[in-house]
Every structure is written in C-alpha cells, then in structure tokens.
Amino acid sequence: MLRQFHKMHGLGNDFVILDARDAPLAMDAGLAARLADRKRGIGCDQLILLEPSDSADLRMRIFNADGSEVESCGNATRCVVKLTGARDIETAGGTIHGDVTGAEVEVSLVEPRFDWDQIPLAYPMATDPVPMGWENLERPHAVNVGNPHLVFFVDDLDDIDIEGLGPGIETDPTFPERINVNVAQVTGEAIRLKTFERGAGLTLACGTGACATAVAAIRAKLVSSPVTVTMPGGSLVIAWAPGEAVTMRGDATHVFEGTIEL
Incomplete structure (x- = not known):
C-alpha cells in the first residue's frame, strides 16, 4: 500500500506527517518506529498521524521515534497548522489553537498544570x-x-x-x-x-x-x-x-x- 507523506521540521525538530483523514491508516508502535528510523525508514523525531475529529478541524496523533504515543508536540502543531490551515487541533493533551502569522506560526497550548x-x-x-x-x-x-x-x-x-x-x-x-x-x-x-x-x-x-x-x-x-x-x-x-x-x-x-x- 502506497501512502503519501510530508517531511517537515520546526527548528530542526523533524516530523513525518501522514494524512489519514480521508483514508484511514492503522498505526502502531512498530510501524511508527520503522517509519521514524533514519537508516531504514524515512527518518524523524516524531511521526504525526492526522485523523478526523468530532470537536476540532482535525485530530493529531504523535508517535515518538521509539514508537511510543504521546500527548502533545508544539513544533509538530505549528507544522500541521502550516500544512493544513487547521485552526483547532485535537490532541491527547487537549485542543491546540493555531494561526499562520506571516512567515511564522503561533499556537496556543493548554493552560499549564502544576499539581x-x-x-x-x-x-x-x-x-x-x-x-x-x-x-x-x-x-x-x-x-x-x-x-x-x-x-x-x-x-x-x-x-x-x-x-x-x-x-x-x-x-x-x-x-x-x-x-x-x-x-x-x-x-x-x-x-x-x-x-x-x-x-x-x-x-x-x-x-x-x-x-x-x-x-x-x-x-x-x-x-x-x-x-x-x-x-x-x-x-x-x-x-x-x-x-x-x-x-x-x-x-x-x-x-x-x-x-x-x-
């Protein structure tokens, strides 16, 4: 199965982005780690999977290079905003809001928690x-x-x-x-x-x-x-x-x- 991907980075923090909003893609730790491998895959710090969302413009799932799924990634969010034009992005860590401002992208994360x-x-x-x-x-x-x-x-x-x-x-x-x-x-x-x-x-x-x-x-x-x-x-x-x-x-x-x- 051939799938299109985008390679992006935020200040050198690099991502492979797969858009699964129209064509679902089953992602697991093993596949994410293989795609992130810099010698045998595409290579990245994080793999990003875009999916449909009921509460935002899209849902963003984030897999680290070792295949573990995590809640949030600020640099990746800026890249997804620039790539898709999405303003509201659902993540496991909360909904993130973004906007392209000239040559840069501004995103608003969740309110910090300290307990x-x-x-x-x-x-x-x-x-x-x-x-x-x-x-x-x-x-x-x-x-x-x-x-x-x-x-x-x-x-x-x-x-x-x-x-x-x-x-x-x-x-x-x-x-x-x-x-x-x-x-x-x-x-x-x-x-x-x-x-x-x-x-x-x-x-x-x-x-x-x-x-x-x-x-x-x-x-x-x-x-x-x-x-x-x-x-x-x-x-x-x-x-x-x-x-x-x-x-x-x-x-x-x-x-x-x-x-x-x-």
Whole structure:
C-alpha cells in the first residue's frame, strides 16, 4: 500500500506527517518506529498521524521515534497548522489553537498544570521545585503543558551532560509516564535551552519544552513574558500569564513530500 507523506521540521525538530483523514491508516508502535528510523525508514523525531475529529478541524496523533504515543508536540502543531490551515487541533493533551502569522506560526497550548497528580508523579510531593536531584541537576520545576516536563535551571548550560543524564531522569520510577527533561540557562531576559525528549532523545528543539521552561521561569520571576527561548535549532517566542494558556510563535518548514510503501 502506497501512502503519501510530508517531511517537515520546526527548528530542526523533524516530523513525518501522514494524512489519514480521508483514508484511514492503522498505526502502531512498530510501524511508527520503522517509519521514524533514519537508516531504514524515512527518518524523524516524531511521526504525526492526522485523523478526523468530532470537536476540532482535525485530530493529531504523535508517535515518538521509539514508537511510543504521546500527548502533545508544539513544533509538530505549528507544522500541521502550516500544512493544513487547521485552526483547532485535537490532541491527547487537549485542543491546540493555531494561526499562520506571516512567515511564522503561533499556537496556543493548554493552560499549564502544576499539581503532582497532573504531571503526573508517582506519589504526592512538591512540584515547584521537586525535591529530587540527579548528580549536578537538582530541584527541577515540574510542569504539564499537554505533556510532562521537568525544568532544571543552571548557571552554565554547556557544563551539563544532558545526553548522559537524560535517560536516567526520563525513566525514573517517580514519573509513571516518563518525563521530558529540560536544562535551561537564563541570560538576561532570554533563555537558552536543551531538551532530552522522552522516546526521542536529545533534539535540536522542543516546542512544549520551550513552553514549560518559559512558564517555570516566569513563575519563578526569572524572566517576564513574552520571552525568547533559544535552542540549538533556533528560537521561539513564548508568552504566558497565570490562569491562561501558553502561546508559542516560531518557524515551521516544509522540506519535501513523497510516497512510501507500507
């Protein structure tokens, strides 16, 4: 069976997008992982499957490179908005609203959640900060912006071995759904960020990671809103106020389209 796909990226965080709104496609962890394989498949950080929705313009399902299905992806949402023109997108993490604004795309995620059982954590504890540490990373802030994140603020981002520490933090039993790991450095009124994504590893950019980090920094009065968050792949502008949804603005790039035999 031949299926058309689109290859897109948001600041280097890359996606294979399959549109199954008119022709249903059964997706499972094995197929998603094979398509995401950079040597034997198309290659991507996340595979995106578009399906019909009863409550929005479309439904977006997100599969990490290891085949695990997750709730939300900010960079992918910007790409889907640019590709399809959808304004309201249903995800497992909530409905996301998007709009193309000139050369960039702005999306509005869900209102951030901070309670231990909303992250979720395995048992009750403080989340701002979490009273835990892994080597030289300690007392992170826990934020759910449609998917779960830890945010560590450090003095020098370049001194942190996030690729070495990330797997152990991601799979710590404290996080029953695993966790995305963000390490950030505040530089004046801006933020530098690296993210180790659950199921995908170290990525060039993470949209929800940028949102979670900005929210944690604004709550801690380290920066004011809006704030520019710069990752290895580029920058996003994040805005948030308590009690409101978090918004994110940045690029979305269409690379190519093709067909693949499933």
